[in-house]
Amino acid sequence: MRRRKLLAVLGSALTVGALGVAGITDAFAATTGSLISASNGKCLDVANNSTADGAVVHMWTCYDSVASQKWTLADNGSVQSQGKCLDVVNGGTSDGAVVHLWTCYDSVASQKWTLTAAGDLVNTASGKCLDIKDNNTADGARLQLWSCAGSPNQKWTTSGTPTTPPSTVPPNPSNPDLGPNVSVFDPSMPASTIQNRLNQVFNQQVTNQFGNARYALLFKPGSYNVDANVGFFTQVAGLGLTPDAVTVNGRVHAEADWWPDGTQNATQNFWRSAEGLSVTPAGGLDRWAVSQAAPYRRMHVRGSLALSDGGWSSGGFLADSRIDGQIQSGTQQQWLTRNSAMGSWSGSNWNQVFVGASGAPAQSFPSPPYTTVGAAPVIAEKPYLYVDGAGAYQVFVPALRRNAAGTTWANGNPAGTSLPIGTFYVVKAGDTAATINAALAAGKNLLVTPGVYHLSAPVTVNRANTVVLGLGLATFVPDNGAVAMTVADVDGVRVAGLLFDAGTTNSPVLMEVGPNGSAADHSANPTVLSDVFFRIGGSIAGRASVSLRINSDDVIGDHAWIWRADHGNDGTYGWTINTAANGLVVNGDDVTFYGLFVEHYQQYQTVWNGENGRTYFYQNEMPYDPPNQAAYMNGSTQGWAAYKVADSVTNHQAWGLGSYCYFNVNRSVVNARAFEVPAKPGIRFTDMVTVSLGGAGTISRVINNKADAVNSGHQVTYLTSGP
Incomplete structure (x- = not known):
């Protein structure tokens, strides 16, 4: 509700009960002038006359002509200098919270202030007073929030004449509110x-x-x-x-x-x-x-x-x-x-893999186990948020590269397209599947701010070239067995920086790219999934039959960790608790993955049914928790392969693959093989390793019926090619 405009006269009073602080009154409305401290007669000032977000606010000797000492006490509760607002860093409410200058947002409580009849300048969000730190009377003294004590370093008077600023501060589309996190x-x-x-x-x-x-x-x-x-x-x-x-x-x-x-x-x-x-x-x-x-x-x-850091670390991605x-x-x-x-x-x-990386060691697998590929056949880097030379926020969408080696920025600015932040719907706390889908239907891209978002229905991406970019590992959780996200069989969608966390009711799939039967050619403008992660259990007792299913052709996966939890919060993991059959199912043709991590699923962990698939680096752990061999059988076969290429496929290639077992619930469990593929001329796996971690369990063969078992007596086997 818009606050009532009062006369710009000290002593005019309106009790603001919502603050919960007795005696706080609105003593101004639209006054521009200096804010002068009762402790030293100096003025509230913006250091170096800056107008940048984050500019320091301090005390300084008063000068009539200095713009950075002119403050508008607006009728919406903001305190403005040169178009920016007096704000509390990160919305802090504790004693000692620092104040600075920031872009004005009408809905941000940390930018609302009330000057009382007693001369206290009280922050709406905290109920605390603007305070000169350490009672410092020198030029350059800093400001902070502090519990109101009635001391001179918390007392302020105004000089100036009434003005009429806007009653609300419109949001700046080039400088968005990205939420408290x-x-x-x-x-x-x-x-x-x-x-x-x-x-x-x-x-x-x-x-x-x-x-x-x-x-x-x-x-x-x-x-x-x-x-x-x-x-x-x-x-x-x-x-x-x-x-x-x-x-x-x-x-x-x-x-x-x-x-x-x-x-x-x-x-x-x-x-x-x-x-x-x-x-x-x-x-x-x-x-x-x-x-x-x-x-x-x-x-x-x-x-x-x-x-x-001296102890083991278990996999990573640098690009x-x-x-x-x-x-x-x-x-x-x-x-x-x-x-x-x-x-x-x-x-x-x-298993150390290099693709299109200068300075990398030469191919030498398995001694040492370096797999070196000269170039990435087709790749587009992850989209990212940036601030342009005018201070406006944009999202940069890197261009598709073919036979790419080295960085995108070695010779200056990278190739690609900048999208103004105004083309994005900023997803924040309180958003639902309905509000998100309404924005998508209106033609918006999505910038998902850090948080955990529960979805009652899928986020549906139907428009070609839509960008969905998560910040801070923003997380989607489907409720009541819903699918979290579907992507239509269209060109050029970019999904990046998201975690899909299974809900407690089984979902058939967490994310699906293209509906069943997709057949359009997207080779000129493929969909790219960058830093897209999946989790079954660990935080909650999640369940999903399949984590990621790709039906569209030409999709590029660039770093995916698809994980059924082997540890977590109590009651969130276990053979019958966080159930999940398959991590990744690929039905589309010409799909390429870089950095594919799939772990602990209960059946085939990766199933590849499409033609002309390529994987550069595959890391896998088999499920830790089969209670016995009978619970972990594929018909008459012991266990399920980590990576299954369908018998109908004629062309598939993969480089630098590792699969490990750690059957710690029952160390007698056996998995027949790590990789199961048709033996055809067009199918080739290069540089594979299997490991029995600590000798807990057995993988009998590396690929099909080839190479030595790993177990307590022989824990590592390398194989340079197969099948």
Whole structure:
């Protein structure tokens, strides 16, 4: 409801009961002038006359002609200087919360203030007072929120004459409200303010593996002296068109020191990302000790990068990045480096794959186990949010590349298309399948802000070239057995940065690309799935028959972790609890995957029925939890292959594959083979490894009936080609 406009006279009063603070009154309406402190006679001022989001607000000697000391006390409750609003950083409500200048939004409570008859300037969201920190009377004294105490450093008077600003502040389509879980940093903000927010999010998320909190921490172009330790469900990203537009002098890193037994084990460092940053690490070495669903994209490390923290780490993905120094894989079990550049590479374990990467080691599988492919046959990088030279937000959609080697930005700005943020519907808390689908039907793309969204019906993407981009690993959960998302058999859809988490009622499929029987040719403009992840159980006792089914032709998958949980919150996992037959089913022709991770499903984990499929890097673990052999049989065959190519298929190729067993519930369980494919001239698997982890269980053969078993007596088998 619009607040009633009052006379611009100090002493006019309207009790604002909604604040819950006795005696708070509205003592202004549309007054422009200075805000003067009773403690020192100095003026509220914006440092350096800045109008940038995040500009510092401080105290300074009053000057009549300085625009940054002119404040409009608007009738909608905002306090404005030069068109921007006095705001509390990240909507903070605690004592000590920092204030700054920010783009005005009429619905944001942290931008609403009331000047009382007693001279207190009270923030609506917190009920706390604008306070001069530490009672400092010098020029440059900082401002904060603090519990109202009636002290002189919290008392304000106005000078000036009434004006008539707009009663509401219209949203700026080029600078959107991204919700409370997105923090946007500006280089004019104090480093301590940024560091405090980074630390706050990390400390909350460092062990929050199965919680619902999601965060995106975004850096506008410029230089920063901070350290970003990246925890669960956190995206740290630059808002430049190229990585070098945002420089971090410090580290952007993932560590394993949270692991309870002190072994630095990173095998559960999932669900986080670093994107679009140039990092100059202290000491010359940064670390990204991760396992699945932790992409490292469009990064420029001006130094070296370690992929482990001393203990095991179990899989990872690096793309469109440049590492000036050496990539040190250490105890990393398997890794895909795609379309990147590095000074050199050191280390190997089971399965290290390079596609279109300069500086990569030569092909040498299995000694050491390097699989090196010169170029990616067809690829388009993940879309991303950026801020253009005029300060407007846009989403960049990288162009399709063929026979691609190296990064998209090696020679300057990448090829592609920029979409204004006004073409996107910004999905936020409270949105439903109905509101999302209404936006799609109106021709909007989707920018999904960090959060967990329950869906009563599928999100239906029917328009060609639609972009669906998630921030902070935004999560869709289908309720009551619904499908979470369907994509029509159309050209050029981009889906990126989302987690699909199965609901507690079984869904037939979580995401389907193209309806059954799709047959259109999309080779000139394929659909691309980038950093699209799936989870069955772990957070809740989810169930789904199939996680991802692709019926359309020419689809590109670029990093997918498709996971049936082997651990999680109590009561959310177990052989009869988080049930799921298949992770990925491909029915379309000419489908290509880079970085395909599929784990723990109860039948065939990957089923490929389409022709001309290609996979570059495949990582798999068989289900840990078959209670006995009888429960894990495919007819008369012991277990189910990790990767099944249909008998009808005549052409299929795959490079750099690993499948591991860890039958820890019953160590006597046997799986007959890791890979099951027709023996035809057009089908070729290159560089495979099977492992019995700790000797827990047996995989009898690598591919079909070929190669040695792995078990407690022989834990690793390599095979260079098959079938």
